[in-house]
Amino acid sequence: MAGLVIVNKSNPRATIVVASQATSQAKEAAEILQFYLEQMSGCKLPICTENETISGSRILIGHSETVKKLGVIPPSGITTQMNEDGFLIKTVGNDLVIAGNEDWHYRGTVFGVYDLLERLGCRWFFPGSYGEVVPKMDTIAISPLDIKQGPSFRMRNIWYSGWMPVSNEDGAALRKWYDCNKAQSLHISLPGDGSIIRLAPPEQYFEEHRAIYAIDENGERSREMLCLSEPESIRIAVKTITDAFRSDPTMFTFGFAPPDGRPMCHCERCQERLHGITAKHLSSPSLSDTWFHFVNEVAKAVEKEFPDRWLMTNGYANRVYLPEGVADFSSNIGVQLAMLQSCTLHRIGHPRCWQRQDYDAILKRWTDSNHPVIIYDYDPGVGVENLPFPALHNLKHDMRLFKQRGIWGFWTEGQNTWMRTHLNYYIRAKLMWNVDEDVDALVRDYCEKFYGAASDSIERYIWSMEEAFEKTDVHAYWRGSDEIPWRLIFTDKLVEKLQGYLNQAAQLADTEPYCLHVRMLQTAHEHMVAFLKMKAAADEGSYRSALSWADKVKAARDRAAEIDAALLPNTPDWVARSCATSLEGQQEIYQYLANRAGGELGQLAVMLPEVWEFKTDPFDDGLIRQWYLPNRGEPWAKIKTTFYWENQGYQDKVGHGYVGLAWYKTEFYAPKSVENRPLKLTFGGVYHREIWIWMNGLLIFHSGNESSQRPFDVKVTGHIHPGQTNHIALRIRSQEMSNRAQGGIYRRVFLFTP
Numbered sequence: 001m002a003g004l005v006i007v008n009k010s011n012p013r014a015t016i017v018v019a020s021q022a023t024s025q026a027k028e029a030a031e032i033l034q035f036y037l038e039q040m041s042g043c044k045l046p047i048c049t050e051n052e053t054i055s056g057s058r059i060l061i062g063h064s065e066t067v068k069k070l071g072v073i074p075p076s077g078i079t080t081q082m083n084e085d086g087f088l089i090k091t092v093g094n095d096l097v098i099a100g101n102e103d104w105h106y107r108g109t110v111f112g113v114y115d116l117l118e119r120l121g122c123r124w125f126f127p128g129s130y131g132e133v134v135p136k137m138d139t140i141a142i143s144p145l146d147i148k149q150g151p152s153f154r155m156r157n158i159w160y161s162g163w164m165p166v167s168n169e170d171g172a173a174l175r176k177w178y179d180c181n182k183a184q185s186l187h188i189s190l191p192g193d194g195s196i197i198r199l200a201p202p203e204q205y206f207e208e209h210r211a212i213y214a215i216d217e218n219g220e221r222s223r224e225m226l227c228l229s230e231p232e233s234i235r236i237a238v239k240t241i242t243d244a245f246r247s248d249p250t251m252f253t254f255g256f257a258p259p260d261g262r263p264m265c266h267c268e269r270c271q272e273r274l275h276g277i278t279a280k281h282l283s284s285p286s287l288s289d290t291w292f293h294f295v296n297e298v299a300k301a302v303e304k305e306f307p308d309r310w311l312m313t314n315g316y317a318n319r320v321y322l323p324e325g326v327a328d329f330s331s332n333i334g335v336q337l338a339m340l341q342s343c344t345l346h347r348i349g350h351p352r353c354w355q356r357q358d359y360d361a362i363l364k365r366w367t368d369s370n371h372p373v374i375i376y377d378y379d380p381g382v383g384v385e386n387l388p389f390p391a392l393h394n395l396k397h398d399m400r401l402f403k404q405r406g407i408w409g410f411w412t413e414g415q416n417t418w419m420r421t422h423l424n425y426y427i428r429a430k431l432m433w434n435v436d437e438d439v440d441a442l443v444r445d446y447c448e449k450f451y452g453a454a455s456d457s458i459e460r461y462i463w464s465m466e467e468a469f470e471k472t473d474v475h476a477y478w479r480g481s482d483e484i485p486w487r488l489i490f491t492d493k494l495v496e497k498l499q500g501y502l503n504q505a506a507q508l509a510d511t512e513p514y515c516l517h518v519r520m521l522q523t524a525h526e527h528m529v530a531f532l533k534m535k536a537a538a539d540e541g542s543y544r545s546a547l548s549w550a551d552k553v554k555a556a557r558d559r560a561a562e563i564d565a566a567l568l569p570n571t572p573d574w575v576a577r578s579c580a581t582s583l584e585g586q587q588e589i590y591q592y593l594a595n596r597a598g599g600e601l602g603q604l605a606v607m608l609p610e611v612w613e614f615k616t617d618p619f620d621d622g623l624i625r626q627w628y629l630p631n632r633g634e635p636w637a638k639i640k641t642t643f644y645w646e647n648q649g650y651q652d653k654v655g656h657g658y659v660g661l662a663w664y665k666t667e668f669y670a671p672k673s674v675e676n677r678p679l680k681l682t683f684g685g686v687y688h689r690e691i692w693i694w695m696n697g698l699l700i701f702h703s704g705n706e707s708s709q710r711p712f713d714v715k716v717t718g719h720i721h722p723g724q725t726n727h728i729a730l731r732i733r734s735q736e737m738s739n740r741a742q743g744g745i746y747r748r749v750f751l752f753t754p
């Protein structure tokens with residue numbers, strides 16, 4: 001066998017060697033190598049220091065005199081650019097050197113060891129033992145190597161848990177997984193929400209320097225936000241930052257950002273600087289001009305003493321846009337761009353997605369401005385339902401774009417749900433290190449190593465799901481309260497196809513752990529199917545059946561937890577309470593409907609049809625011409641009351657939904673038996689800003705503040721004609737364009753007797 005044999009038929013043929021004064025990272029790396037080589041071959045190689053007598057081949061780990069004598073110079077050092085990460089693996093005669101940059105927070109030597117193990121066939125697709133692949137071999141040989149690597153992006157973080165609870169065990173498994181795949185926690189000072197008070201801690205300044213704090217809506221000084229135009233706030237901010245930089249020479253960054261939400265100082269000077277910019281993606285006036293004027297003044301003053309250190313802030317919420325009125329933007333300002341309100345189903349610049357085209361344009365302005373930009377993104381990018389979120393089709397494209405645009409790195413917010421994100425994080429890690437990696441080949445490798453004989457079926461399963469997302473005309477961004485029309489993405493046809501691949505895989509997987517891995521995917525699939533069936537049952541008006549499917553969703557999560565609790569976790573309590581789209585939020589809605597349609601609060605009188613008539617009213621003609629009466633405003637189109645109108649043809653080629661007034665109408669027969677009974681109409685869900693309802697030609701209801709996510713009841717006692725056909729019409733004013741690609745009735749309407 002060619003190359004360096006380090007284990008021969010389970011007998012040691014090499015020694016792992018570290019410096020006599022080895023760093024803790026080098027010792028750790030040596031132990032990692034020893035551990036996995038033993039797992040692979042059953043043979044434990046000895047670890048020695050370089051001054052001990054060693055015969056045979058040496059695997060030299062980390063920096064040492066011996067490495068120096070061999071003429072090998074591993075990466076080292078740190079500058080305020082923070083781009084010196086890297087390692088080398090080199091065979092020299094009968095020796096092998098693995099060493100990387102260990103300065104500052106760099107993990108180069110550990111990365112080097114994991115890189116070698118990957119070359120020998122080890123993989124860490126997911127954290128913990130579930131995701132680990134360690135091949136068995138009794139002889140281990142290493143072909144001649146001369147590798148020197150550094151990363152494509154200097155910051156490679158995946159905040160996989162996001163705001164979901166995580167056990168200490170999960171946290172430790174993730175930190176190891178970072179090392180295995182050359183990702184890292186960020187070691188820079190990030191602009192966390194509300195960190196602006198770091199600049200002038202209220203306990204220190206509030207009593208004596210009230211004028212530096214922002215004026216809130218009620219005219220009171222706020223302890224959470226600064227006045228951005230007060231010269232004293234700038235002076236104190238500069239002092240805080242320069243003091244911090246002076247006291248710590250390895251502190252290269254100082255991060256600060258306003259509180260979450262729509263932060264603002266309401267003083268006259270700050271308000272004047274806003275320049276009255278309101279625009280899409282913002283949902284409130286843009287603070288960018290006022291904010292970046294402040295940041296710029298601080299940055300210019302700090303730059304005088306510390307020209308090569310960074311002030312990090314974020315382009316988030318009402319600061320997503322660049323300022324329009326700030327000249328000579330100081331180059332020591334770094335920006336973490338977090339565009340929450342942008343479709344995540346599609347890649348950046350997607351030809352059929354205006355939201356992603358906007359993202360492209362905003363990103364380009366930031367990166368053209370020559371400032372360090374860190375991307376804060378979301379994966380999974382939509383919802384809290386725990387349905388699959390395939391993102392490989394986007395990552396393939398977006399990561400290369402990020403590299404071209406000179407992005408520094410990533411902070412990706414997750415939900416600690418590994419079967420939902422599936423391979424996304426692994427592929428992210430691979431592309432963050434080397435943006436030129438071939439995603440198709442990585443997926444193929446995953447399938448072969450993780451599913452054995454079932455690999456082909458699983459590969460088709462993965463790409464079929466990716467293709468469905470790539471092609472969908474549904475657009476959605478992260479939001480906990482608005483329903484995503486999942487059934488239009490995971491169509492019956494697709495689900496059947498996916499089921500076929502999994503059935504095939506289950507037949508082909510013949511040994512463990514492949515059977516277990518296929519079973520896990522089947523569980524995630526059953527979870528998804530139960531969720532979709534729950535929706536389908538509700539669309540038919542079978543709310544009891546929807547509730548029993550919800551129980552099956554839960555049961556699938558419990559089955560997944562038997563394998564690993566982080567794979568398909570249950571919804572955390574506070575998410576269940578606050579997000580209508582969570583499983584628990586959905587259960588609550590179906591319970592509300594079930595109680596009225598044949599339960600403790602009433603009996604169903606009539607389930608109104610699923611398909612109604614529909615007409616947009618861009619010029620507000622309907623009211624004057626009485627479209628609420630039969631045979632007016634002809635012709636009308638047919639529309640389902642189970643999906644938003646955007647998903648039924650009322651959006652343009654790039655996904656702009658129809659915005660403005662629109663009408664729904666239908667007729668229904670009310671049985672004689674409802675005579676003299678109290679009656680209510682229940683609307684399962686209507687996406688609107690304002691709504692008017694006519695019953696048999698009479699306006700009986702108006703609301704401008706109903707929640708669009710929850711069902712509501714309208715009293716119609718005395719307005720229904722028993723034993724006859726009744727006419728109902730709705731006039732709806734949609735939400736403003738902003739980003740909400742949805743409008744109209746999206747859950748069934750029914751009549752019941754309380």
Ligand SMILES: [Zn+2]
Pocket residue numbers: 214215226227228229230265266267268269270271
């Ligand atoms: Zn102010």
Ligand SMILES: [Zn+2]
Pocket residue numbers: 343344345346352353354355356474475476655
């Ligand atoms: Zn889209």
